[in-house]
Amino acid sequence: MIGTAPCAPTRLRPAERLLRRVVAGPLAMEATNPRHEPVMLDQVLAVLAVRPGSVVVDGTVGLGGHSERLAEAAGADGTLVAFDWDEAMLAHAQRRLERLLLRKYWFCEDFRSIPEALEGLGLRADAILLDLGLNSAQVDDPLRGFSFLQEGPLDMRMDRGRGEPASSLLNRLALGEIEDILRDYGDERFARAIARKIVERRKLRPLRTTRDLVECVLEAVPPKARDPRIHPATRTFQAVRCAVTRELEGLEDALVRIGRCLKPEGRMAVLAYHSGEDRCAKRAMRRLAEEGFEELFRKPLLPEPEEVRRNPRSRSAKLRAVRRIGGGVE
Template sequence: MTDAVHVPVMLDRVVALVAPALERPGSVLVDATLGLGGHTEAVLDRCPQARVIGIDRDPQALARTGERLAAYGERLTCVHAVYDEIADVLADQGLAHVDGVLFDLGVSSMQLDLRDRGFSYAQDAPLDMRMDETAGRTAAEVVNTYPVGELTRILAQYGEERFARRIAQRIVAERAREPFTSTERLAELVRESIPAATRRTGGHPAKRTFQALRIEVNDELTVLTRALPAAIASLAVGGRIVVMSYHSLEDRLAKAALRAGARDDLPADLPVTADALRPELRLLTRGAEQASADEVAANPRAQSVRVRAAERLRASDAA
């Protein structure tokens, strides 16, 4: 188990966004991506009336965080699930609605730091990348079985990799000689596939490929597409949702979901506004908020974060 210190991104701002909804006794926050529980711990400290349901698909993260935050007792409930299963989780807990939902998307610090999980291109490990090691295909299966066209699509779409086809062609040629099993061999192939001039800028050459494979292995964008509407639907009136994204595609989905709920399509000359025609959400952030330069200097993981938040104004039409 890693001893690395977990530094939650934009901690004070995130807590400030959810805290107003957690002031009543018995209020509930769903931390849909519990991870090491940094944001949850701060909420439990600063919102003494609230409790947290922490969801994570990674059993190791749940076990470690449950132990680390055991002093909070029944104020924290840890649930092994994927975050698009929010409705089922709440039903199992006997809850119709909650007062807040938080998403801190992407790979967790623990997953990056644990060598055998295969998320990092910086150290050799089995080519796995599953957030839940008990289910699903591994990155090795993707790399060793997908055709050139599908690999190209994944690398270009999920990794925004300019040299996606070149890398995909090299992967297919090399796996015919010997299947890929390790992160080191894949990272080296990617490095060799990218022109030398490009390799000198923009960080490690394999960063985008590893990101793309991780998103594919864990079906992250499909899951998020289902999870955002489910999370919004779970909010009580006055409840708040906060979404922390680290990838442009994630942020695009968050932006679309929150703006759709906040859209007012009423004619400007309508004399009376029926409650059922009012927007369901009020945006709490102007666009996407980013970490300060000081925070990025202290915690490089904060560099790509984009934070969006909204508050529920009324019950949904289906409620």
């Protein structure tokens, strides 16, 4: 789940409280008990309708909140195939789920490799869940650099041993490229102005921290133009994160390929948290509907108001799902 909340915006606070300085150490995710409330849990369980003995694939296991309940429904004779490209998340989920199910397989990989992994295991799925984006534990860990509310290194990588951190990307790209990222991945109205601020600022000294990026946004977006319901840096952080993780690249095709791993009558559910993710989910499901799948509902399901009150990070969630009609195209 971005602000990067898991793609849900955070409420606006007075400018002087926008950033809390990080106290290194005990706040780091590895050292605390990370928490994440699974979004639309009841709806996901109802939609996936997991029965005892099912093969359940969780492509985004996170802290294992959804998986725990899906695994309980699959029972001791069920199978869980779990993916997360964040090693720390996968390790937490493994600990949480170790008492459940007989057969469990763990992949610290991009969920785009689900088809190959299932083929290797000789399995097809009864239920597949993709709960896209980040979870609260990742957002709330200042050392990951996903949060505009806490100062930390401007990193945003999923695997911190690989790839280019956000700071290096923003210090390297041309103005037009940064603008495209902010517009394409964040639908940011002030993409040009923010990109210009970033380029101006890095001439003085390279961007290093989340605070550096938040300051660029605050200088670029006029106070009168800000939406009082969300932090002005929400869209920028979401966009930069998508550029760093490349999480939208090939997503639509990946969802189609993953859907084809279902057994007849199997179901796939996708939870999206911003327009870029939901567009991919919607298009993938429309494509699957042309080849032997049924969209379970044409319009996405949304969280109940009570859930949004309890867990504001759920408020941008959209749930879509398909069922493979018995004997569909292989």
